[in-house]
Amino acid sequence: MNAMKKASLLLFLLIIIIVSACSFGGSSKETIRVSEVTRSIFYAPLYVAISEGFFEEEGINLELTTTWGGDNTMTSLLSGGADVALVGAETSIYVYAQQAIDPAINFAQLTQTDGTFLVSREKLDSFEWDDLKGQTFLGQRKGGMPQMVGEHVLRQNGIDPHRDLNLIQNIDFGNVPSAFASGTGDFVQLFEPQATMFENEGIGHIIASFGTESGTVPYTVFMAKQSYLQEEEEKLVAFTRAITKAQQWVDEQPSDVIAEAIVDYFEDTDLELIEQVVDRYKSQGSYATSPLLQPDAWDNLQLIMDQAGELPQRVEYDQLVNTSIAEKVLK
Known part of the structure; x- marks a missing residue:
C-alpha cells in the first residue's frame, strides 16, 4: 500500500512538472x-x-x-x-x-x-503645381518628416518653397487643421483623417498626394x-x-x-x-x-x-x- 501511495505521489508530481513546463514553454506570453x-x-x-x-x-x-x-x-x-x-x-x-x-x-x-495630402481652399477644376506660386501655403513644422517630404515634392515640381510661396511653418502640428479651417492659408499639407474630413465638410479639397509624389x-x-x-x-x-x-x-x-x-x-x-x-x-x-x-x-x-x-x-x-x-x- 505504501508503495502504491509513493507511486501515485510520484505520478502526481510528474504531471505537475509536465503541466508547468507546458505553461511556461507553450502558452505563456x-x-x-x-x-x-x-x-x-x-x-x-x-x-x-x-x-x-x-x-x-x-x-x-x-x-x-x-x-x-x-x-x-x-x-x-x-x-x-x-x-x-x-x-x-x-x-x-x-x-x-x-x-x-x-x-x-x-x-x-x-x-x-508619406501620409499627407495637399488640400486647397477653393475647388480647382484642374491643378498644376505652378498654381501654388505666390499663394499662402500652410506647411508642417520645420524639421519634421512631413515638412521635409513636402519641400522635397515642391522642389521636384519646380517650386522653391521659401521663395515661390508665402510659407507658414510656425504652427504646431496639432493646430494646423484648425488654423486652416479658421481661414489661414490658400493651401495646406494635411494628414488623415483631417484631409478627408475637410473634403467631406466642404472646408477644403484634396488635390494631390505627397505620398504618391515622393515615392517609397x-x-x-x-x-x-x-x-x-x-x-x-x-x-x-x-x-x-x-x-x-x-x-x-x-x-x-x-x-x-x-x-x-x-x-x-x-x-x-x-x-x-x-x-x-x-x-x-x-x-x-x-x-x-x-x-x-x-x-x-x-x-x-x-x-x-x-x-x-x-x-x-x-x-x-x-x-x-x-x-x-x-x-x-x-x-
Whole structure:
C-alpha cells in the first residue's frame, strides 16, 4: 500500500512538472512594450495585428502606449520605458549622429510612403503645381518628416518653397487643421483623417498626394535599441511575424472590413470616415506589404532629409537597418 501511495505521489508530481513546463514553454506570453508616435489610421496594420489576434498567436502580450511626438517616443525607447518604438526612421539617424552608445535600429517597416495630402481652399477644376506660386501655403513644422517630404515634392515640381510661396511653418502640428479651417492659408499639407474630413465638410479639397509624389520611403518603422535586438531577437521575430500577418491581411481585405477591425482604436471617428481613409491609403500603397525595409527607400529618406538641410550625417543602410529579423519571417 505504501508503495502504491509513493507511486501515485510520484505520478502526481510528474504531471505537475509536465503541466508547468507546458505553461511556461507553450502558452505563456512574452510582453513587448511599444511606444507609438501618434494614434493614426496610417498605422492600421498594427491595430489589425492586435484586434485579429496575430500577436496572441505568436505568444506576445503587447502593451501599446501613445507617446505623442518623435522626441517623446525616442526618449521612451532610449530610457528603457519601451522595448520597441513606432516612429519615423529619420529619428534613428538623429540618435546615431549623437554618437549613441546603444543606437536605435530599424527592424521592420509599417508604412512606406508619406501620409499627407495637399488640400486647397477653393475647388480647382484642374491643378498644376505652378498654381501654388505666390499663394499662402500652410506647411508642417520645420524639421519634421512631413515638412521635409513636402519641400522635397515642391522642389521636384519646380517650386522653391521659401521663395515661390508665402510659407507658414510656425504652427504646431496639432493646430494646423484648425488654423486652416479658421481661414489661414490658400493651401495646406494635411494628414488623415483631417484631409478627408475637410473634403467631406466642404472646408477644403484634396488635390494631390505627397505620398504618391515622393515615392517609397520608410516613413514609419519599428525600431529597438541595438542591445535589445541582440538579447531578444527571437521575441522580435515573433513580433515581426505578427506584423507581417497583419500587413498581408490588410493587403487582402476590403477597406470596410479593415475599418471594422480598427474602429475601436478611434472612438471619436465615424466608421465611414475610417473606411474612406483606409481606402485612400491602400490605393496609393502607403501600407507596407512586407516588413523588409529596402535600401532604395533608405537612400530616398536621406536624400529628402539632405535637401531639407536636416541630415546630420549620411549613414549606411546596414548601420541602422537590421534585415535578419524580417528575412527570417519572410522565409
